[in-house]
Every structure is written in C-alpha cells, then in structure tokens.
Amino acid sequence: RVMGTSQLYFPMFDEVFDKYEIPYEMRYLAIVESALNPEARSRAGAVGLWQFMFTTGKMYGLEINSYVDERRDPWKSTDAAARYLKKLYERFDDWNLALAAYNSGPGNVRKAIRRSGGKKDYWSIRPFLPRETRSYVPAFIAMNYVMNHAADHNIFPVEPSYSFWEVDTIVVRQQLKFxxxxxxxxxxxxxxxYLNPTYRRNIVPGDGHNHILNLPVGKVGVFIANEDSIYTYKQEEEQVFEPIREEYIYRVRSGDVLGVIAEKHGVRVSELRAWNNIRGNTIYPGQKLVIYLDASKKSSSITAPKKEVKLPVLSNDGAFKYHVVQKGDTLWDIAKIYDGVTVDQLLQLNNGVNNKRLKPGQKIKVQKIS
Incomplete structure (x- = not known):
C-alpha cells in the first residue's frame, strides 16, 4: 500500500525538496514517520505525514484548530518539514544527525555529542542517543533500500486510487461542506x-481565508461550471456555523476524571474521547489530552462554567474542617466550594484519595483549623 501511495505524494515531496535543496532520499522519512498516512496520530500527539507536534507545527506556520489541521495537509506539512530539516542540517552539518534531531530533538543530539567526547557523526554518538533514536536512522536507511530494490524481492505496489497527476486544486473562498x-x-x-485530509469535519471553513480543495482532475471543470449552485446548495441550513476552536493541551492531574475535565473546559466527554482516541474512562496523571476550545473564549474557558452552587456540609474535630461527601461529589467539586482550596491540597490532606473512592457520607479533610 505504501509503495502505491508514494505515487501520490513523492512527486509533491520532490518538488518541495528541490525548492529547499533537500536530498530527495529524505522523502522516505515520511514512510518511517507515518507510513504515508496524512491522518496518522501518535500516542504523543504528533500528527500527519511528517508527525508534527502541536508546538512545532505552530512554530512553522501551520494552522491548527477544530476544523483545519495543516499538519495533515500534504503540501503545507511537507513545506514545513523541509524547512525544519534544512534548519537541522545547517545546525549539525550532517544528514544523519539531522535525522536523529528530527526524531529526538536537537537537544538530545547535542547532549549525545558531548557525551561522546565531541564526535559529530551518527554512529559515534548512537550509544548516547535515546533508545528509539538509535534505531531511527537504521530504519530510514532500510526504507531507502526497500523502496529502491522492492522489485528485486518480488515486492510490487498496490495501485493507488489517485496518482499525483490525477489530482488538481481549486480555491474555496466560502464555507463549503463536502x-x-x-x-x-x-x-x-x-x-x-482521502484527497483533503486537512479538513477535520468535512467542512471547508468560511473564515475569511482562501482554502484549497483537492479534486480529481476530471471533476474540476464540473465544479467550476456549477460553482454558484454548489455554494448556495442547502444554504438555508448553513446559516449557523460553529466558532473555530483552537487546540489546547491539558496535562492530567492526580484525581482528574474525564467528566470533570470536560465540564471545566465546556466540552463533552464524548468529544474528549474522540479527540484523544480514548476508550472507556481510563486516564492517568501526566497524560496529555488534546482539547479544542472556542478561539474567542479560550482564555475564559479554562475556568469552569457556572452552575448551581453547592452549600458545604461541614464538620470538624478541632484540628481540621471536614466536608461530608454528597452523592455525585468529586474532588474538583469539593475544592470549588471552599475559598483557597485546590484538588492538590485535598489529595495531600487525605493521603491521595481519588474520585473513585468517594462515597456519600465520607468525611474529607478540607482545611486545617488555625
């Protein structure tokens, strides 16, 4: 499949790499990274053909929100990858080191160079690199061999749905649903x-920017001939357009549960599961969750939405104030009731008690009586 898909993407890679004077062999890096799947997402949150993390994607000018993710745009992500690879090569003056830095970050490569006594070739510093990076460059070299000598081993491509030359682009200036x-x-x-992985909800947003829509060559003329009708089709149903959301990374804390995180950010639990490929309700401290927040309300949406205020049910023993747990209470709910109390403080006062262990009638320490 990958060999067949390369007929769609490799001519594009070669055109971009020529512009930035990147060796054509670097196109095989996208196979190592994503198996040429523009919708690939790693457990760490890297996305697209070139597996950009959110911060790196933003750094290289890629638009990322709940409707558009240009890390999944083959053209724009390839341009960004070429610029990043060029910068890494200029820093290390060695393509193998640039590859290692692409995988593990420039800091880890510099650290490995220092630990090796200042040596500046990949094989000399390899023992000092992170475990994954030690096999990364060999995997890239192996992929070069496989792609160039596949026929010698009776490996042949599965013909793709489209080749590069069978796809053309049009500019879309208004909101448009697939x-x-x-x-x-x-x-x-x-x-x-398949042709437009950039658009996450099958909608080209009408956000004041020009957007590209990829179509089979034979259908471009049909689209142009019917363009006005296409835009006005079902127009009455398209009056309400949800605000564009921007990606926000939330780090799970001890005691967090999906319901609390969803409520705190004004989203649904089902959305949290879909955005982060979560099955069930299991999350763990330190885990990074992707949350898409309304861009116009991003700063305020970190605060929990207003709801009916719970009155505290208190008792004390002279040393601590206690909250008597009510049905449905979570640590986050309890912390909200008392001024200056946080979930972390509740965890410390109560020996790491978690939401799953809270039972109605249970007493939770909330404050030390001074």
Whole structure:
C-alpha cells in the first residue's frame, strides 16, 4: 500500500525538496514517520505525514484548530518539514544527525555529542542517543533500500486510487461542506476525505481565508461550471456555523476524571474521547489530552462554567474542617466550594484519595483549623 501511495505524494515531496535543496532520499522519512498516512496520530500527539507536534507545527506556520489541521495537509506539512530539516542540517552539518534531531530533538543530539567526547557523526554518538533514536536512522536507511530494490524481492505496489497527476486544486473562498460538492460533482464523500485530509469535519471553513480543495482532475471543470449552485446548495441550513476552536493541551492531574475535565473546559466527554482516541474512562496523571476550545473564549474557558452552587456540609474535630461527601461529589467539586482550596491540597490532606473512592457520607479533610 505504501509503495502505491508514494505515487501520490513523492512527486509533491520532490518538488518541495528541490525548492529547499533537500536530498530527495529524505522523502522516505515520511514512510518511517507515518507510513504515508496524512491522518496518522501518535500516542504523543504528533500528527500527519511528517508527525508534527502541536508546538512545532505552530512554530512553522501551520494552522491548527477544530476544523483545519495543516499538519495533515500534504503540501503545507511537507513545506514545513523541509524547512525544519534544512534548519537541522545547517545546525549539525550532517544528514544523519539531522535525522536523529528530527526524531529526538536537537537537544538530545547535542547532549549525545558531548557525551561522546565531541564526535559529530551518527554512529559515534548512537550509544548516547535515546533508545528509539538509535534505531531511527537504521530504519530510514532500510526504507531507502526497500523502496529502491522492492522489485528485486518480488515486492510490487498496490495501485493507488489517485496518482499525483490525477489530482488538481481549486480555491474555496466560502464555507463549503463536502456533501455540497458530492451533490453536484458525484465525487463520493470518502474520496473527498482521502484527497483533503486537512479538513477535520468535512467542512471547508468560511473564515475569511482562501482554502484549497483537492479534486480529481476530471471533476474540476464540473465544479467550476456549477460553482454558484454548489455554494448556495442547502444554504438555508448553513446559516449557523460553529466558532473555530483552537487546540489546547491539558496535562492530567492526580484525581482528574474525564467528566470533570470536560465540564471545566465546556466540552463533552464524548468529544474528549474522540479527540484523544480514548476508550472507556481510563486516564492517568501526566497524560496529555488534546482539547479544542472556542478561539474567542479560550482564555475564559479554562475556568469552569457556572452552575448551581453547592452549600458545604461541614464538620470538624478541632484540628481540621471536614466536608461530608454528597452523592455525585468529586474532588474538583469539593475544592470549588471552599475559598483557597485546590484538588492538590485535598489529595495531600487525605493521603491521595481519588474520585473513585468517594462515597456519600465520607468525611474529607478540607482545611486545617488555625
């Protein structure tokens, strides 16, 4: 499959790499990173053909919100990857070291160089690199061999749905849903998704920017001939457009549960699960969760939405004030009731008690009586 998909992406990579004077062999890096899947997402949160993390993607000018993720845009992410690789090569003056830095970060490569006594070739510093990076460059070299000598081993590509030359682009200036395009061009929604992985909800947003839509070459003329009708199709139903959300990374704390995190940020638990590939309710302290917040309300949405205020149910023993747990209480709920009390303080006062162990009638220390 990967060999077949390369017929769609490699000509694009070569064009971009030529612009930045990047060796063409670097195109095989995308196979190591994502198996040429623009929708690939790692457990760490890296996304796209070139597996950009959120911060690095933003650093290289990629737009990331709940409707558009340019880390999944083959053209724009490849341009960003080329610029990043060029910068790494300029820093280390060695392509193998640049690859190692792409995988583990420049800081780890500099540290390995120091530990090796100042040596500046990959094989000399390899023992001092992180475990994953020690096999990263060999995997890249092996992929070069496989892609160039596959036929010698009776390995042949599966023909892709489209090659690079069978796809063309149009500029979209208004909000457009994929089903509007399907209705007038006959292109199945699945094909539009395959050709346009950038758009996360099958919507090209009408946000004042020009956006690119990829179509089969034979359908571009059909789209242009029906463009006005496509834009006005079901227009009455398109009046309400949800605000664009921006990606926010939340680090799970001890005592957190999905319901509390969702309520705190004004989103649904089902959305948290979908955004982070979570099955069930299991999360763990230190885990990073992707949350998409309304860009216009991002700063305020970190605060929990208003709801009916609970009155505290208190007791004390002369040394501590206690909260008597009510049905449905969580540590976060309890902390909100008392001024100056945080979930971390509750955990410290109560020997790490967690939400799963709270029972109605249970007494929880909330404050030391001074």
């Amino acid at each position: 089903d509007q395009v399907t209705a007038y061009t006959g292109i199945p929604t699945e094909e539009l998704q």
